[in-house]
Amino acid sequence: APVQQPFTSTTELHSYVETDFKAPVVEIERRRNLAIISHPDSGKTTMTEKLLLYGGAIQQAGAVRQKAEQRGTASDFMEMEKERGISISSTVMNFDYNKLRINILDTPGHEDFSEDTYRSLAAADNAVMLLDAAKGLEPQTRKLFEVCRMRKLPLFTFVNKMDRPALTPYEIMDQIEEEFGLETHPILWPIGDGDRFKGVLDRLSNIVHFYQKPVKRGAKAEVIEVPLEDTAKLEELIDDSELFEKLMEDSELLEELLNPLDMDRVMAANQSPLFFGSAMTNFGVQLFLDKFCDMGTKPAGRMAVKRDDAPKKKKKSESESEEDDNEELIAPEYDDFTGFVFKTQANLDPKHRDRLAYVRVVSGTYKKGMKVGHSRSKSGKKYNLAQAQALFGNDRESVEIAYPGDVIGINNPGNFAIGDTLYTGTQKVAFPGIPSFSPEKFAYIRNPNPSTYKSFQKGIDQLLDEGAVQALRQRNDDGGGPLILAAVGQLQFEVVQARLENEYGVQSQLEPMGYTMARWADGGWDAVDKADKDGKLFGTMIVQDRWQRPVLLFRNDWKAQAVGEEEKYLELIPWSK
Ligand code: G4P
Numbered sequence: 001a002p003v004q005q006p007f008t009s010t011t012e013l014h015s016y017v018e019t020d021f022k023a024p025v026v027e028i029e030r031r032r033n034l035a036i037i038s039h040p041d042s043g044k045t046t047m048t049e050k051l052l053l054y055g056g057a058i059q060q061a062g063a064v065r066q067k068a069e070q071r072g073t074a075s076d077f078m079e080m081e082k083e084r085g086i087s088i089s090s091t092v093m094n095f096d097y098n099k100l101r102i103n104i105l106d107t108p109g110h111e112d113f114s115e116d117t118y119r120s121l122a123a124a125d126n127a128v129m130l131l132d133a134a135k136g137l138e139p140q141t142r143k144l145f146e147v148c149r150m151r152k153l154p155l156f157t158f159v160n161k162m163d164r165p166a167l168t169p170y171e172i173m174d175q176i177e178e179e180f181g182l183e184t185h186p187i188l189w190p191i192g193d194g195d196r197f198k199g200v201l202d203r204l205s206n207i208v209h210f211y212q213k214p215v216k217r218g219a220k221a222e223v224i225e226v227p228l229e230d231t232a233k234l235e236e237l238i239d240d241s242e243l244f245e246k247l248m249e250d251s252e253l254l255e256e257l258l259n260p261l262d263m264d265r266v267m268a269a270n271q272s273p274l275f276f277g278s279a280m281t282n283f284g285v286q287l288f289l290d291k292f293c294d295m296g297t298k299p300a301g302r303m304a305v306k307r308d309d310a311p312k313k314k315k316k317s318e319s320e321s322e323e324d325d326n327e328e329l330i331a332p333e334y335d336d337f338t339g340f341v342f343k344t345q346a347n348l349d350p351k352h353r354d355r356l357a358y359v360r361v362v363s364g365t366y367k368k369g370m371k372v373g374h375s376r377s378k379s380g381k382k383y384n385l386a387q388a389q390a391l392f393g394n395d396r397e398s399v400e401i402a403y404p405g406d407v408i409g410i411n412n413p414g415n416f417a418i419g420d421t422l423y424t425g426t427q428k429v430a431f432p433g434i435p436s437f438s439p440e441k442f443a444y445i446r447n448p449n450p451s452t453y454k455s456f457q458k459g460i461d462q463l464l465d466e467g468a469v470q471a472l473r474q475r476n477d478d479g480g481g482p483l484i485l486a487a488v489g490q491l492q493f494e495v496v497q498a499r500l501e502n503e504y505g506v507q508s509q510l511e512p513m514g515y516t517m518a519r520w521a522d523g524g525w526d527a528v529d530k531a532d533k534d535g536k537l538f539g540t541m542i543v544q545d546r547w548q549r550p551v552l553l554f555r556n557d558w559k560a561q562a563v564g565e566e567e568k569y570l571e572l573i574p575w576s577k
Pocket of ligand 1: 039040041042043044045046047160161162163164277278280281
């Protein structure tokens with residue numbers, strides 16, 4: 001079949017056969033997704049901004065931050081984000097670079113938002129871990145790394161802030177190897193650090209790129225490049241005999257010591273290409289971007305369960321229905337459109353009171369106005385995707401078309417929840433849901449003003465749908481009793497309270513509870529009752545989740561562990577399946 005070229009106009013787009021949802025191969029091939037993960041303050045905002053600068057998506061550095069600040073005045077929720085200097089909501093940005101379409105998935109670095117980060121990683125195909133050169137691995141990078149490992153995401157490592165005093169590159173490599181069991185493979189190798197930072201050796205081309213202190217902040221750095229074999233020139237420009245000799249020594253040593261760069265291992269998250277640079281002074285960012293374009297992977301497919309869309313008439317035998325649940329790979333080249341919701345958010349723009357579901361396109365083509373099936377729909381109802389938006393930070397523009405690897409924001413009047421699959425075609429497709437983190441903070445939430453009952457309830461329901469926090473209730477409570485909020489971090493509670501006030505105009509009171517751990521009892525209510533009767537659950541609170549499944553709240557890990565080990569029939573698990 002002839003290779004389909006990208007559309008250049010909307011007329012061309014609309015003439016594209018309405019029922020054909022197969023994605024053009026060129027569009028799949030040219031897409032690269034990248035999630036940026038880091039501990040707060042290692043320079044993620046700066047790095048994102050510089051990537052956008054080099055990708056031509058913004059004209060001057062500072063634009064992302066400026067936008068954040070303008071946004072900040074729009075609502076107090078965003079104000080909170082600004083004050084704390086953290087990015088609460090994940091955003092997606094894209095630009096075209098060297099014929100590639102790069103989608104950058106920003107992820108909140110704050111530990112309280114790791115749940116949100118995890119969901120963003122479900123939409124990514126590559127990740128870059130940003131480290132502060134002076135600090136190396138930090139708590140948040142550790143946690144995020146685990147998630148990347150679980151997902152087997154190809155992971156790049158960028159060591160930032162080389163213009164400041166830094167750990168040696170060997171120390172950083174050792175840390176990553178020892179703690180994560182992840183072998184790094186330096187692509188860029190630094191020459192000096194802090195005031196003596198001279199630049200990097202590109203080990204793939206054997207060219208040394210010299211670091212230039214930028215005259216004006218935000219301007220692109222000047223380029224001076226010298227081949228490694230031109231030692232006389234290098235010695236002159238490095239102008240520091242100790243560093244020059246170290247470079248000569250390191251470049252040989254690395255050739256001898258390192259395992260070769262193996263892209264199969266990189267793709268399996270067993271080897272991480274390693275870069276050094278200084279995002280603030282623009283150094284190393286474009287080099288990283290160029291290498292990422294070469295080494296990063298195009299959008300991958302996802303495993304899913306596929307079924308005939310027609311409602312089942314007669315019950316199938318056990319073995320047949322089991323066969324039905326076999327997962328198969330939905331590749332980007334699959335004939336139909338499929339995508340999954342990985343995040344929902346309400347009231348991005350307080351003026352419009354809208355709600356968005358963020359969909360990662362897995363296969364096929366999204367076309368404005370298309371009709372899609374929904375994995376949770378029993379009736380086979382179709383939904384019209386009339387309006388989709390591309391997101392640039394929190395600014396939005398309407399999109400006509402999107403391909404595998406892209407993320408679109410669709411209007412969500414409440415039909416779409418995290419983990420839902422949307423699809424075209426006659427076969428129903430369901431990607432597995434996105435598991436949530438086990439909560440560690442619990443609090444009763446109350447409405448002090450009964451007159452605002454309705455708004456309070458609506459706000460709570462929408463925030464729960466969004467997955468901002470989880471909700472638990474006391475056993476046998478059919479909705480009338482006090483609501484317990486469960487979160488991974490304290491900040492999630494504060495966001496819920498701030499948003500209830502700003503977006504729904506209601507006050508709320510929180511009463512923290514002294515529990516630190518939740519365990520779902522997979523053994524069911526009978527098992528819980530037995531343990532309770534035997535006095536095994538002393539000091540433990542028995543509650544239920546949204547689906548009336550038993551959950552035990554423990555005051556400490558030790559108690560949870562002891563109960564889990566001694567009362568195996570309870571089948572305690574850290575999260576809801
Ligand atoms: P984050 O999103 O990961 O939290 O980090 P962010 O980019 O906001 O950077 C945190 C701080 O580190 C900022 O300083 C930023 O300028 C600085 N920074 C980022 N990259 C580099 C780098 O390569 N070298 C050096 N020396 N500093 C870097 P700030 O004082 O908090 O803010 P500002 O005064 O720069 O606005």
